[in-house]
Amino acid sequence: MAALTVEIVYRGIFQKNLAARIARGIVLSSRKAGRWGIAFGRYGDSPQRNGIPAKDFAIVADSKEELEQNMARYEPKEADVTIALDDTLAKGVESWAWYGLQPINKLTVPNGTLLMTSLQSFDELLKDIHRKDAPYTLALIRQKASFSGLWVYREDHTEARVLGALARLVPAFLPLDAVCQAIQEAEWGSELKVASARKAYDRVETRLVTPGEGNPETPYRFELPRWWEMREGIAIPAIPIGKPKEGGKGYVPERNPYFKKFTTRTMRPVIDFDKCVKCNLCWISCPDSCFDVMPDGTFDANMEACCGCGVCEAVCPVEHCITMVNEAVFDDNASQWEMWRRDKAAYRRWLEEKIGDKRATVRSHGFRFRGQYEEELKADLDIGGVEITAGIPGENAAHKTR
Amino acid sequence: MAVATTAAPAQAEDRELLISGSEAVAEALTLADIDVVTAYPIRPYDTVMQAIAKKIANGELVAEYIVAEGEHSQFEIVKHASTVGARVFCGSSGVGWAYAMECLVVTPPLRVPMVCLVGNRALDDPGAFGVEHNDALFVRDLGWMLVWIDSSQEALDTTLIAYRVAEDRRVFLPIAISADGAFLTHSQALTLVPPKAKVDRFLPRYDRGDLLLHPDNPITVAPQANEDWVMEIRRQNDEAMKRAVTVIEEAYADFRRIFGRGPENPWFEEYMTEDADVILVGMGTISLSIKVAIRNLRAQGKKVGLIRLRWFRPFPTERLVEALGRAKAIGVIDRDYSFGSPFYAGVVANEIRAAMYNAERRPPLLSFISGLGGREVMLEDVYKATELCYNAARSGRSDARTHWLGVRE
Numbered sequence: 001m002a003a004l005t006v007e008i009v010y011r012g013i014f015q016k017n018l019a020a021r022i023a024r025g026i027v028l029s030s031r032k033a034g035r036w037g038i039a040f041g042r043y044g045d046s047p048q049r050n051g052i053p054a055k056d057f058a059i060v061a062d063s064k065e066e067l068e069q070n071m072a073r074y075e076p077k078e079a080d081v082t083i084a085l086d087d088t089l090a091k092g093v094e095s096w097a098w099y100g101l102q103p104i105n106k107l108t109v110p111n112g113t114l115l116m117t118s119l120q121s122f123d124e125l126l127k128d129i130h131r132k133d134a135p136y137t138l139a140l141i142r143q144k145a146s147f148s149g150l151w152v153y154r155e156d157h158t159e160a161r162v163l164g165a166l167a168r169l170v171p172a173f174l175p176l177d178a179v180c181q182a183i184q185e186a187e188w189g190s191e192l193k194v195a196s197a198r199k200a201y202d203r204v205e206t207r208l209v210t211p212g213e214g215n216p217e218t219p220y221r222f223e224l225p226r227w228w229e230m231r232e233g234i235a236i237p238a239i240p241i242g243k244p245k246e247g248g249k250g251y252v253p254e255r256n257p258y259f260k261k262f263t264t265r266t267m268r269p270v271i272d273f274d275k276c277v278k279c280n281l282c283w284i285s286c287p288d289s290c291f292d293v294m295p296d297g298t299f300d301a302n303m304e305a306c307c308g309c310g311v312c313e314a315v316c317p318v319e320h321c322i323t324m325v326n327e328a329v330f331d332d333n334a335s336q337w338e339m340w341r342r343d344k345a346a347y348r349r350w351l352e353e354k355i356g357d358k359r360a361t362v363r364s365h366g367f368r369f370r371g372q373y374e375e376e377l378k379a380d381l382d383i384g385g386v387e388i389t390a391g392i393p394g395e396n397a398a399h400k401t402r
Numbered sequence: 403m404a405v406a407t408t409a410a411p412a413q414a415e416d417r418e419l420l421i422s423g424s425e426a427v428a429e430a431l432t433l434a435d436i437d438v439v440t441a442y443p444i445r446p447y448d449t450v451m452q453a454i455a456k457k458i459a460n461g462e463l464v465a466e467y468i469v470a471e472g473e474h475s476q477f478e479i480v481k482h483a484s485t486v487g488a489r490v491f492c493g494s495s496g497v498g499w500a501y502a503m504e505c506l507v508v509t510p511p512l513r514v515p516m517v518c519l520v521g522n523r524a525l526d527d528p529g530a531f532g533v534e535h536n537d538a539l540f541v542r543d544l545g546w547m548l549v550w551i552d553s554s555q556e557a558l559d560t561t562l563i564a565y566r567v568a569e570d571r572r573v574f575l576p577i578a579i580s581a582d583g584a585f586l587t588h589s590q591a592l593t594l595v596p597p598k599a600k601v602d603r604f605l606p607r608y609d610r611g612d613l614l615l616h617p618d619n620p621i622t623v624a625p626q627a628n629e630d631w632v633m634e635i636r637r638q639n640d641e642a643m644k645r646a647v648t649v650i651e652e653a654y655a656d657f658r659r660i661f662g663r664g665p666e667n668p669w670f671e672e673y674m675t676e677d678a679d680v681i682l683v684g685m686g687t688i689s690l691s692i693k694v695a696i697r698n699l700r701a702q703g704k705k706v707g708l709i710r711l712r713w714f715r716p717f718p719t720e721r722l723v724e725a726l727g728r729a730k731a732i733g734v735i736d737r738d739y740s741f742g743s744p745f746y747a748g749v750v751a752n753e754i755r756a757a758m759y760n761a762e763r764r765p766p767l768l769s770f771i772s773g774l775g776g777r778e779v780m781l782e783d784v785y786k787a788t789e790l791c792y793n794a795a796r797s798g799r800s801d802a803r804t805h806w807l808g809v810r811e
Contacts (some may be wrong), residue, residue: 044628073631094627227634233513233574233613234635235626238620248563 002029003061004173006166007079007107009093010056011145011266017153020145021188022083023058025179026162028093028186030060033177036067042075043289045096048349051307052264055095060173076129078108081170083162090128092219092263094223100221101262110134112170115204117141117158120328122207127331131211132213139206141165145266156377157196159188163195165204176201181364222258239375249295256306261288262333265308267324269301270354273340273347275321282312283320294337303333323355330354404745416594423586426554426593427519427579428453430561432463433601439489440468440476442497445531446583447521451493473498477505477516479674484514485615485623489565492516495583496523499537509576510545510639512624513613515568516576517561522686522737524775525582532776533582535738539714539749545639547577547646548715550685554593557581559664560712562605566653569608573644583736583774585687596661604660642650647716669718672725674700678707680791681729685711685750688737688772688779695784706788711750719757726754727763730795734788735770735779735807745769747804766794767779772807783807 010019020041027037037060045054055078061067070076084090084104093102105114111134115138118125118140125138140160148154158184167176180194231237242253269282278297290305291312301312308327316322340347421429427450431439435438441451455521457463466483470476473494480490499520509516520538524530538548547567551560557579564577581587615623627635654668665671673687674696675681682692689710699706709725711718726732736748744752749767758764770787773779794800 044630104522142736224630225634227637228632230638231612231621232638234511235613235622236622236625238622 002063003059003066004081004170005070005076005079006058006083007076008053008056008058008083008085009089009104010085011043011089011098011147012052012054013050013150014147015145016048016054016087016146016151017401018158019054019056021153021159022085022162023056024187025159025182026058026166026174027060029163029167029179029182032181033173033175035060035062036064037172038067038071042095044074049096049264050309051266052096053089054095055093075280077106078109079112080109081113081115081166082108084114085114085146085158085162086266087116087120087125088145088266089263090116090118090125091327092130094220094260094263096293101219101260103132103219105129105132105136107133108136111136113137113139114160114209115139115141115165117143117145118163119144122205124328126209126214127330128361129209129214130219131212131216132209133211135168135211136211137206137208139165139169139204141200141204147266157193160193160196161200167197168201168204169206220260220262229308230364245292245295247295250297251293252302253289253292255289255302260304261290261307262303265306266269266327267308267310268303268306268327268330269310269312269322270300270325270351271301271336272321272323272351273298273337274344275318277321279317281315281317285310285311285315298337300335300337302335320355325354409526415597415600419595420590421554421593421595422449422453422517422555422588422590423551423554423581424449424521424588425453425590426558427581428431428457428622429595430558431592431599432457433596434489434565434605436463436465437493437714438466438468438480438483438659439491440470440479441525442473442476442494442498442528443471443611444473444683445521446523446581447493447495447519449521449587450519452561454491455559461638467674469607473502474505474644477502477518478590480518481505481509481512481514481515482691484516485512485610485613487608487610489569490516491518493519493521495521495525495715496537497644500540503540506546507544508624511635513574514576515565515574515640516606517568518576518578519561520578520580522580523585526676528775530775532584533686533737534774534776535580535736535749538578538580539738542683542715542749543615545575545643546715547575547643547713548580549577549713550580550711552582552586552687552689552710554586554591555663557586558593558595559705561662562601563650563653563657563668565608566656567646567649569606570646570653571609571611573642573649574613575639575642575646580686582698583688595664600660604656610785616719636702643716650713650716664711667721669711669713669721670725671708671712673708673710675707675709675725677705678797679705679730680788681709681726681732682787682791683709683711683726683732683734683750683754684737685714686737688735692730692735692784695781695788697784698781699788704788704792714750714753716755717753721762722754723757726765728757729765731765731791733770734767734769735784735787737771737773737776737779738769745802745804747771751753764799766791766798768794768800770807771804771805779809780808797799 008019008022010236023039027039030037039058042055059070089104146156146158163179166174183189183193213278245252278299283291283299288305288307290302291299292302310324313322313324359371404772458467480492484490522533526532568577594746650668657664692708696706732749738748740749747769748771
């Protein structure tokens with residue numbers, strides 16, 4: 001093997017700069033080892049939408065000729081290493097670019113590597129990660145997803161940790177010394193970041209995944225129509241008007257039959273139907289019309305349409321009626337209302353378990369109050385993290401470090 | 403000798419009016435009972451705008467007449483009106499047409515059967531009013547059908563035909579009718595205006611079918627789409643342009659049947675080409691001086707003919723190749739330029755060169771540029787072109803360069 005292809009799957013916008021830094025870091029590191037490389041994003045992901053899975057790529061090769069074979073494309077057909085920067089991506093990738101649901105390991109070559117940042121166990125993750133008929137290595141960096149606000153870069157060393165882990169996983173292309181040298185010399189480099197990379201090199205956990213291990217579901221897919229099957233004039237039929245839920249009551253809107261949102265969310269609303277006052281606010285505010293009106297007048301969030309934005313939680317006037325919960329703790333997309341109707345006591349146990357899991361529940365797209373960033377940095381340090389520098393993207397962090 | 407331009411005798415019901423090409427278009431728009439027209443003045447197109455305004459003011463035509471604040475809005479407004487089922491008309495000239503470019507680009511993929519008049523005008527700079535064809539040729543690659551005319555009668559007839567073709571469900575593409583500034587837009591000629599009853603037989607109502615924007619037919623039009631969709635959308639446009647060939651031929655055949663006039667060959671006029679050694683090719687009113695020159699040359703025993711191209715898009719490749727293959731030399735006189743193109747020629751010359759590439763009979767082809775900015779094409783210019791063509795016919799070889807006729811040198 002004389003070329004290495006790495007894909008970096010991330011949450012659109014929130015991790016855009018992080019993914020780009022990792023892709024650049026891979027190329028710059030391999031350059032230190034005498035190789036050539038390119039870094040690029042999947043153009044079809046642009047313009048990125050909040051949380052929509054997107055991809056960056058880094059390809060490094062021994063020669064410029066080998067590199068050329070891999071250039072001028074939107075997306076490589078296979079990747080030696082797949083990096084997922086958010087463990088809810090274990091459920092798959094539905095990009096902005098209409099590919100259906102792509103398993104997170106779809107491009108990963110046989111005996112390749114899937115590297116994730118996650119606090120979940122291997123077995124928990126493999127409930128979500130789709131089966132593959134070839135073996136591969138699942139590697140974990142033990143940290144939660146590095147999320148920033150829109151366009152902002154979060155200076156928590158995730159890029160250095162990923163590069164350090166790669167030095168362990170694919171040393172032929174990214175020897176640790178080359179990685180450390182690249183980090184040190186890069187525009188965002190510092191001694192602390194080198195230390196983070198070395199720690200990740202030591203701490204990265206791996207487990208071989210055997211063929212057939214993983215989520216047995218068939219991923220959602222569809223065929224794109226041929227030119228003569230499409231309506232002319234770039235005209236798309238409107239989504240038809242919906243129907244009552246049952247017995248002439250309630251309302252279920254029709255939805256886009258192709259673009260599901262199974263994997264676009266990192267959180268989902270958990271609804272306490274006993275607390276609902278049927279005020280309609282979640283239903284009105286949802287930008288994706290994800291709520292179905294139930295026959296009793298309550299609102300069930302349909303997981304085919306929810307993108308996990310959290311507006312419903314924000315507008316709900318009843319305390320603890322709607323709670324956004326980390327997507328990683330759910331194993332299916334079943335209706336919460338149906339579960340509640342079947343067995344109210346069981347539903348309450350389920351609901352309290354999901355909401356009660358604080359570790360899983362705390363999750364943020366950016367920051368919800370002033371000072372949250374500083375609080376999180378301190379919390380990270382308290383559980384054994386490294387001190388964070390004051391680096392700013394595009395500027396030399398070294399002389400800003402005190 | 404074939405003389406295709408012979409005017410048919412006036413039908414009893416026809417009115418004979420002395421009108422300009424622009425006024426003839428306005429007569430056709432009245433007969434076609436258009437619904438929405440937008441206007442923004444630029445010479446020479448403004449003559450048609452004024453003529454329509456007069457029609458509406460006189461109560462001869464009931465239509466929305468919207469004065470836009472610029473050409474960009476002008477073309478956007480009719481685009482939208484067309485998607486809700488209105489028969490629309492629009493137009494511009496020169497840099498005004500250029501200012502509308504963004505809207506001109508989106509009109510074919512949205513399959514809007516807009517008909518518009520381009521009063522051909524030189525592009526700025528310098529700010530000249532006279533004719534050049536580069537303005538209309540801007541859109542030659544984009545899915546616009548392009549037709550050139552050379553008389554008031556043809557202006558009227560072609561406008562009616564244009565609606566019939568553009569609004570055919572098999573096509574649904576916009577048509578730009580090109581009329582040479584001054585020579586056609588501003589000079590008046592005797593023109594037959596048919597009665598409305600005949601036009602109604604020829605031109606059905608515009609039916610947008612499943613593409614109609616209407617609450618009863620909820621659709622989204624013009625969404626953002628990425629690389630997964632664009633090639634299919636372009637391929638649809640390609641197919642519509644191919645289907646237009648049949649639709650144009652049907653329309654001209656019906657036009658002749660109903661109105662008792664009009665050419666058998668929709669695509670181009672052939673003037674004295676049957677026995678011609680040299681065939682000259684041009685578009686628009688350049689035909690007038692060439693025809694006079696040809697008659698003089700014939701008197702000297704020189705067998706010269708003219709092919710006046712009407713339809714530039716879709717391009718009549720097979721028919722043109724067949725007609726030109728009969729000559730011993732071809733001379734294409736462009737009223738446009740394409741700086742830096744092969745042989746530094748004009749657009750029509752290179753288009754024909756490309757069309758002839760696989761032809762069995764491929765006579766030498768010479769390219770000429772003349773009449774830019776409305777400069778008159780003189781008989782001497784045509785004589786000179788003919789002489790160069792005869793030289794090429796004798797040697798059997800093209801001189802592989804482009805001659806500027808009528809430039810001070």
